[in-house]
């Protein structure tokens with residue numbers, strides 16, 4: 001089988017992914033998979049990851065330097081945390097830091113969690129109903145994808161019903 | 172409770188040596204990371220606020236009906252060797268031991284439950300069980316978490332879930348781990364292959380009792396890395412239905428092959444280890460780990476009679492440095508420790 005991307009090399013990496021209950025197959029050669037960031041799954045230490053992500057790409061000279069200076073100077077108003085300190089200690093100062101440093105942290109979060117950045121686990125009971133529903137729906141959809149992937153159609157049907165139920169506006 | 176009182180017996184949950192896959196899986200553990208809303212994370216907390224966080228979670232935890240005797244240990248106040256003992260028993264981490272300011276740990280369920288306050292996060296709880304028993308670990312810790320949540324408002328974000336000081340714990344804050352004994356895979360040179368496969372599944376692998384990353388005594392700890400975008404049940408299920416049974420099957424297969432093809436090599440290794448432990452006058456902690464690991468394999472394969480798994484498991488714990496010093500009631504230098512260790516090993520492993 002030929003690689004779908006380059007149509008030159010033999011496909012050695014075959015991905016079957018399930019998105020929104022639909023099966024999708026991808027066949028790639030090593031090289032193309034690598035290019036799409038699929039083949040490399042090595043564990044990178046957090047510190048290393050951080051300094052890579054925090055380092056400014058050498059693109060447009062002066063502007064970049066100014067940006068770098070700004071970035072370095074940015075401080076969380078609540079706790080005083082800076083990116084520089086975070087890069088050194090790998091720990092944040094307060095929950096608000098996730099908002100203050102979102103641009104830098106989000107790629108880091110996705111890299112550490114297999115591309116995911118949205119919670120779909122346990123929810124505290126004190127959470128408002130609408131927020132709770134979002135998270136529960138996310139989890140159910142993930143379970144549905146799994147069920148379809150395992151060709152467990154009985155479970156998939158059950159999950160579809162559950163999703164429908166969750167989406168119905170409750171009076 | 173004075174931590175020193177613990178040094179003569181292993182944790183109630185640990186010694187039993189029972190549980191599913193207990194010939195390969197020494198223990199199961201689930202940890203949850205939580206922070207109280209309205210406070211900075213631990214690195215940015217002043218001493219007063221740390222005290223408030225400590226009091227808040229201490230009160231909440233003591234208000235729950237935890238089973239067994241419940242102990243609170245003020246980690247900031249106890250002696251360094253007592254802190255070390257708590258680390259050796261896996262009740263606190265080295266970070267907690269070496270930390271600054273008000274901090275403590277609550278222990279219950281015969282040491283199967285421990286909740287560190289003011290470690291990397293405000294609250295780090297863990298539940299342990301012998302063998303592969305992650306479902307009951309999750310059930311227990313989830314229930315305790317619910318009861319704390321009824322009293323303390325956790326920092327929670329609709330996108331990121333439970334907020335943690337380090338982004339690597341974000342979301343569920345769950346860390347599931349199993350401690351595995353894989354001597355046959357090591358002997359047959361297959362261990363690297365298996366561990367590499369585990370790493371490919373986003374699992375962290377480390378040697379548990381060793382100082383560095385090198386696992387001494389063929390003990391390996393596997394834990395999940397991804398905590399965000401997966402449900403707790405899913406992480407637990409992966410270990411129980413996929414990861415652990417597969418690795419355990421490889422290990423048991425390798426043991427069977429060794430037994431069939433090289434029984435003398437195997438027996439030599441086992442009996443030599445037992446011989447040294449029963450006769451030596453000085454045994455270092457690394458040597459003890461290494462030799463006990465071989466003895467454990469011998470017991471599991473039925474090559475050693477009149478010795479049970481519980482005794483071997485217990486000796487892993489009791490022969491660590493802080494345990495020895497607290498048992499002796501004084502500080503011991505390296506040679507004195509090695510001597511006392513050898514004495515304990517001789518008396519517990521001798522044939523009666």
Ligand SMILES: [Zn+2]
Nearest residue numbers: 003006029032
């Ligand atoms: Zn290609």
Ligand SMILES: [Zn+2]
Nearest residue numbers: 076079094097
């Ligand atoms: Zn902050």
